[in-house]
Amino acid sequence: MSDTPESHILVRDNGPLRVYGGVKLVDVEGNEYTVPEGESFALCRCGQSSRKPFCDGAHRTAGFDAPSDASKPVD
Numbered sequence: 001m002s003d004t005p006e007s008h009i010l011v012r013d014n015g016p017l018r019v020y021g022g023v024k025l026v027d028v029e030g031n032e033y034t035v036p037e038g039e040s041f042a043l044c045r046c047g048q049s050s051r052k053p054f055c056d057g058a059h060r061t062a063g064f065d066a067p068s069d070a071s072k073p074v075d
């Protein structure tokens with residue numbers, strides 16, 4: 001991933017969205033979540049996490065099945 005920009009989001013196969021780089025994560029009211037500075041963090045996309053919007057690993061036991069192939073067109 002040498003061409004990957006510093007800030008980017010990696011869609012994990014059957015798992016979360018891994019966020020890299022300096023980004024601000026806010027709720028609908030504009031309140032800022034505390035995210036690890038200088039480290040990546042994972043956002044849940046399976047809906048099973050008990051600490052949304054962050055991933056807590058529940059996708060593994062939930063059997064979340066969502067490939068991350070970006071080559072498929074979006075409808």
Ligand code: FES
Pocket residue numbers: 015016017043044045046047048049054055056057058059060
């Ligand atoms: S993607 Fe990991 S708990 Fe939902």
